[in-house]
Amino acid sequence: MSEWLVDADVLARSRFRVSAFAETVAALLVLLGRPAAPGQLSDVAGLRAAFRERLARNPVEAAFARSAVVPFWVADFLCTPPGDDERDFADELGRLRRTPDEVLLADLAVCLGGREPAAVLRRPGLAGSVAGLLTWVWETAVRPDWPRRAHAFEADIVARTRDLSAGGWAAALGGLRPGMRWLGEGRLQINGYAFPPRDLRDATLLFIPTTTRGGWVGWDPPHRFSIVYPCAGLLAAQLVTAPDALARLIGPGRATILAALAAPMSTTQLVAVTGHGLGSVGNHLRVLLEARLVRRRRAGRSVLYYRTELGDELAADDPAS
Structure with a gap:
């Protein structure tokens, strides 16, 4: 199998990005x-x-x-x-x-x-x-179709980054693309080919989501390498949408954000999964907070927003009459 050798510095420099x-x-x-x-x-x-x-x-x-x-x-x-x-x-x-x-x-x-x-x-x-x-x-x-794709890739990156924060590189890279897995001790299996290991310890590593089924790897040696991987199917399919009745009641922007908060999210995550700008998301969140439809709490360096019971009831696809 083909392996890339990475150390803590490489992982610290590594990042996700979108590439048209x-x-x-x-x-x-x-x-x-x-x-x-x-x-x-x-x-x-x-x-x-x-x-x-x-x-x-x-x-x-x-x-x-x-x-x-x-x-x-x-x-x-x-x-x-x-x-x-x-x-x-x-x-x-x-x-x-x-x-x-x-x-x-x-x-x-x-x-x-x-x-x-x-x-x-x-x-x-x-x-x-x-x-x-x-x-x-x-x-x-x-x-x-680029705006939809770009939003889906950004949402995928948010999800991968969240996995990285919660479970480390093994969680973030496990199943990223076929044939790839984190082996531990600085060893990343790239594919099943019998190539000699590549030492990336002075390099930058990029992770790039696309709509490909399998992905590929790329390099500009000695300092730049990349892994192109399949964007998660659910995120690639569509952005978050809100129930029509909720959109008519509180407006489409706030309704979309409330619908997205089925799980706690930061403002950055909400930007990625809704497609709204950062300023718009912030304004809508302020109104939702004042209406007691959402609350917020700090988690490490992030501030996460989540729905109240009233927010859950309003965002339900089939609310009780």
């Missing part, structure tokens, strides 16, 4: 034939047909598609962890555009088992062609 580029690669894999996760793409058959039509018109993109994604492997340049200054899809795509063609060709040769990539790929401008195809995937398959 990683989600675009996840969509690309589905368009290339890998099974889609529930809710990953709105029209898999239609998008695949449009994708095939595009490849039929562009031999460079078609050759790239045949070379970059093979069973159990994805070209390394598609998996590179995002930098601290890369905050959106355009930033990460810009890094790909700046990658020398020789680096892309070397990664494709690895995917092809050491064989030389097709001649059409060895012409100047390969990085631009790959970036063009990924831009099409982003604009067509991901961007129209």
Whole structure:
């Protein structure tokens, strides 16, 4: 099995983050034939047909598609962890555009088992062609639904962080993606491949949720590594919604927050699962506190909000008459 060696400093530097580029690669894999996760793409058959039509018109993109994604492997340049200054899809795509063609060709040769990539790929401008195809995937398959996806990823990160606070890294990483588990004593099993252990003790480790079924790992050695994992299905499906009658009574914003408080949450967690801004959540919580529908208590460094009995009654899906 393949292991990454991490110490307490690596874990302290590790963090969860959202990547639109990683989600675009996840969509690309589905368009290339890998099974889609529930809710990953709105029209898999239609998008695949449009994708095939595009490849039929562009031999460079078609050759790239045949070379970059093979069973159990994805070209390394598609998996590179995002930098601290890369905050959106355009930033990460810009890094790909700046990658020398020789680096892309070397990664494709690895995917092809050491064989030389097709001649059409060895012409100047390969990085631009790959970036063009990924831009099409982003604009067509991901961007129209990006706000929902981003909120779901943020909610997943909240849940994972809560598991980390409560049960440590074993709880946070257990079952994060197929084949991965925390072995203890600084050993993280990444997959079942028989690769030599990688020492990450001077590196930063990122955890990135996407709608992929299985996920992947990425690296920009020696200082940056990432694990892309499947977003929890429930969170990926939809944000919290409130009963219609409650929304009419106290307003949709406050109703959504009250519905979300089936379990105690902080304001940060409420922002993630409701999709409302921090200021809006704070204002709604103040009104709910004054109406005695919620209370709050301190838990460590966090302030958690929870429903009162009256709040529970109002938020019930089928309240008693």
